[in-house]
Amino acid sequence: MCKRLVPLVCGFLMVASSILAQNSNSSTTTPPRRVNANQAAPRPSQQPTDTAKPSATAPAARTTKPKPAVTATPPPASTSPSAGVVAAFNKLLEGIRHADVNAVTSVYWNSPRLALFNNNGTVTKGWEQLKKNRESSYPDVKNVKLDVRDLSVTMLGRDAAVVTCLWNQSQEYKGTPESASGRMTLIFKRVGKDWKVIHLHTSPEAPAAERVLPSEQTPTPKPSPTP
Numbered sequence: 001m002c003k004r005l006v007p008l009v010c011g012f013l014m015v016a017s018s019i020l021a022q023n024s025n026s027s028t029t030t031p032p033r034r035v036n037a038n039q040a041a042p043r044p045s046q047q048p049t050d051t052a053k054p055s056a057t058a059p060a061a062r063t064t065k066p067k068p069a070v071t072a073t074p075p076p077a078s079t080s081p082s083a084g085v086v087a088a089f090n091k092l093l094e095g096i097r098h099a100d101v102n103a104v105t106s107v108y109w110n111s112p113r114l115a116l117f118n119n120n121g122t123v124t125k126g127w128e129q130l131k132k133n134r135e136s137s138y139p140d141v142k143n144v145k146l147d148v149r150d151l152s153v154t155m156l157g158r159d160a161a162v163v164t165c166l167w168n169q170s171q172e173y174k175g176t177p178e179s180a181s182g183r184m185t186l187i188f189k190r191v192g193k194d195w196k197v198i199h200l201h202t203s204p205e206a207p208a209a210e211r212v213l214p215s216e217q218t219p220t221p222k223p224s225p226t227p
Helices: 002-028 081-097 101-105 127-140
Strands: 115-117 123-125 141-155 160-173 176-191 194-204
Touching: 081 101, 081 141, 081 160, 081 176, 081 194, 101 127, 123 127, 127 141
Parallel strands: 115 194
Antiparallel strands: 115 123, 141 160, 160 176, 176 194
8 A cells, every 4th residue: 555655645746846846936937917908009208399489579670771872973074965066066177177078078967958057148958069069169278277266065955956156267269368257056966876067057257237237237436526
């Protein structure tokens, strides 16, 4: 009987030892945590998204400096309209002094509407007639001296001008000396880039008495009686 009990006791001891070993191991091991599938996952940490609000204080008002007044700069004298008129007038004078047909006629408006009231009371109409008259007389003219004084230039806008002056001219015509003086009015017009004379009026400074109406004649003062 003892022989039968020994195996049973031994088996019992072996089972008990096994149970004790399992209990010893389970006491040191952390049992697994149960996860609830319905529980929401923890949200990741978020940085604050609030932006800084502007200051309630109104910005300082900007002060703008007044702009300096803009003044139109007058064109240089060499490029002003009056300078162009004077240059054309001087070209005409030089042409007369040299009895140069081309120089003189180039200053006049090349048009049949050109009109010249001459010093002798005649009228020249048209540029072609002007050229024929100069071509006829200038070959016999020598030693011309022409002086101009009291020159006045009045601009009529930017494309027209009036020129007035007193003139004194002496020369030889067919070998005979002659001289005259008078007043002259010229009307200039801008034609393209050039200034042209479209009208000329000359008159003697001291016309003959028979050419002046009695009502326009200046009375000659009577000499004072000798005491």
